[in-house]
Amino acid sequence: DPAERPEVGDLTGEEIAKHNSSESCWVIVNGKAYDVTEFLPEHPGGQKIILKYAGKDATEEYSPVHPPDTLDKYLPREKHLGAVNMTTVEQETKEESPEEKARQERIKAMPKLEVCYNLMDFEAVARHVMKKTAWAYYSSAADDEITMRENHSAFHKIWFRPKVLVDVENIDMSTTMLGTKVDIPFYVTATALGKLGNPEGEVVLTRGAHKHNVIQMIPTLASCSFDEICDERKGDQVQWLQLYVNKDREITKKIVQHAEARGIKGLFITVDAPQLGRREKDMRTKFDDTGSNVQNTNNDNVDRSQGAARAISSFIDPALSWKDIPWFQSITKMPILLKGVQRVEDVLKAIEYGCDGVVLSNHGGRQLDTARSGIEILAEVMPILRERGLQDKIEIYIDGGIRRATDIIKALCLGAKGVGIGRPFLFAMSAYGLPGVDRAMQLLKDEMVMNMRLIGAPTVADLTPDMLDIGSARSHYVNQPEDTLALRAYDALITPNDMLK
Numbered sequence: 001d002p003a004e005r006p007e008v009g010d011l012t013g014e015e016i017a018k019h020n021s022s023e024s025c026w027v028i029v030n031g032k033a034y035d036v037t038e039f040l041p042e043h044p045g046g047q048k049i050i051l052k053y054a055g056k057d058a059t060e061e062y063s064p065v066h067p068p069d070t071l072d073k074y075l076p077r078e079k080h081l082g083a084v085n086m087t088t089v090e091q092e093t094k095e096e097s098p099e100e101k102a103r104q105e106r107i108k109a110m111p112k113l114e115v116c117y118n119l120m121d122f123e124a125v126a127r128h129v130m131k132k133t134a135w136a137y138y139s140s141a142a143d144d145e146i147t148m149r150e151n152h153s154a155f156h157k158i159w160f161r162p163k164v165l166v167d168v169e170n171i172d173m174s175t176t177m178l179g180t181k182v183d184i185p186f187y188v189t190a191t192a193l194g195k196l197g198n199p200e201g202e203v204v205l206t207r208g209a210h211k212h213n214v215i216q217m218i219p220t221l222a223s224c225s226f227d228e229i230c231d232e233r234k235g236d237q238v239q240w241l242q243l244y245v246n247k248d249r250e251i252t253k254k255i256v257q258h259a260e261a262r263g264i265k266g267l268f269i270t271v272d273a274p275q276l277g278r279r280e281k282d283m284r285t286k287f288d289d290t291g292s293n294v295q296n297t298n299n300d301n302v303d304r305s306q307g308a309a310r311a312i313s314s315f316i317d318p319a320l321s322w323k324d325i326p327w328f329q330s331i332t333k334m335p336i337l338l339k340g341v342q343r344v345e346d347v348l349k350a351i352e353y354g355c356d357g358v359v360l361s362n363h364g365g366r367q368l369d370t371a372r373s374g375i376e377i378l379a380e381v382m383p384i385l386r387e388r389g390l391q392d393k394i395e396i397y398i399d400g401g402i403r404r405a406t407d408i409i410k411a412l413c414l415g416a417k418g419v420g421i422g423r424p425f426l427f428a429m430s431a432y433g434l435p436g437v438d439r440a441m442q443l444l445k446d447e448m449v450m451n452m453r454l455i456g457a458p459t460v461a462d463l464t465p466d467m468l469d470i471g472s473a474r475s476h477y478v479n480q481p482e483d484t485l486a487l488r489a490y491d492a493l494i495t496p497n498d499m500l501k
């Protein structure tokens with residue numbers, strides 16, 4: 001019985017190396033051996049990536065993508081072969097690629113943290129110091145990435161109407177989100193695979209969130225296990241859970257009820273990803289790594305048409321619909337919010353179904369390209385809720401493209417309770433670790449104080465719709481195809497020389 005196998009490594013590398021094919025496939029993860037032969041065809045990431053490490057130590061490739069308790073949770077006990085005597089395992093001396101050498105040089109030359117003055121600076125540094133696959137996964141968005149760019153540029157279509165001669169000596173930017181008092185109206189939103197950018201993963205964000213008293217939304221697809229992230233919480237720190245709903249509702253029920261038992265204060269059901277978007281940057285880099293060519297069609301049963309991101313999310317249920325909401329309300333007392341709502345009709349429906357809130361979001365542009373920005377949808381939603389006296393019936397959040405405190409302030413003026421921020425904290429964590437996350441959050445706090453002073457609003461309650469001019473909020477400027485005839489009319493007919501004749 002594997003449970004009786006001694007913890008002291010008695011399996012040798014030589015013995016494990018014999019099981020290096022699809023007929024018999026053993027791998028080592030974190031000093032323990034596992035027989036994954038029967039699991040091969042079910043692996044969401046395809047067989048090739050596992051076979052690449054058949055008979056070898058797969059820990060380095062495995063850890064950034066899988067929470068540490070994955071094998072305990074999903075691989076039958078009899079396949080756990082016991083501890084390995086790692087001194088007998090031949091470690092592959094990975095010849096550092098020229099690309100990796102160059103990356104290490106860039107890391108040595110990277111700017112000091114103090115040089116980062118805004119959230120975009122972290123992205124600029126991260127781009128050059130992160131591993132290519134990690135950069136591609138975090139920075140990518142769907143199709144032509146128009147929505148990702150629109151998410152940020154949409155804030156530039158909204159202008160302030162500042163008040164003057166208001167006493168703004170004392171600024172109070174605190175607010176409450178789902179009843180939790182926070183020091184600044186943003187939360188760390190759910191972004192998957194934290195260990196791609198930082199070996200410690202999402203727990204780094206937990207520490208940063210604690211320091212600044214902001215809420216962290218734990219992703220379903222975190223690299224750290226859910227319990228690791230909960231255990232990292234300090235004092236009365238608050239966390240929420242972002243949920244991808246599993247086709248197997250029993251698994252979902254277990255996750256939700258365990259989260260409630262662990263003191264999670266909000267359940268955010270992601271509703272904009274019945275299938276993950278097609279993120280081509282992510283797909284391209286995945287092809288550099290022979291093992292993870294998930295486009296291959298060999299006899300496994302997972303849709304590979306959307307690249308690796310799709311592969312790690314094949315459990316998501318595309319059949320999720322409004323009729324599931326009562327079921328969720330029957331299995332948990334946590335507040336239930338829908339993350340990824342993109343039209344006022346669905347906000348009204350969420351109120352009808354008794355949801356506690358929505359996040360107006362397009363998933364950071366990673367799903368439906370040319371979907372509208374969160375701030376534009378907010379500008380559509382709030383006047384209608386106010387007209388119907390429904391604005392206090394539900395908490396409205398937005399996320400996507402928030403990079404400045406002025407973006408946060410615009411969202412609050414329009415009526416959002418708070419905003420979610422994703423990539424900036426990932427890039428800060430990937431480039432500078434916890435100090436980076438800490439500085440990013442502090443920069444936003446400093447910007448908030450300054451900008452609330454400059455628009456004449458000392459508290460969050462003073463951030464009201466009349467502080468904004470949203471006249472052009474709905475204009476979508478995307479490069480129009482050039483009409484060369486019209487553009488050249490004058491040049492074609494009359495040239496300077498003609499004038500001299």
Ligand SMILES: Cc1cc2c(cc1C)[n+](S(=O)(=O)[O-])c1c(=O)[nH]c(=O)nc-1n2C[C@H](O)[C@H](O)[C@H](O)COP(=O)(O)O
Nearest residue numbers: 138189190191192221270363364399400401421422423
């Ligand atoms: C950047 C990023 C975002 C992800 C994300 C992973 C990354 C790297 N992932 S994803 O792999 O499936 O797409 C998630 C996720 O797990 N679940 C989710 O609800 N949103 C996911 N999002 C969307 C995120 O919660 C926010 O909606 C989005 O990041 C906000 O935009 P900014 O990044 O511009 O702040």
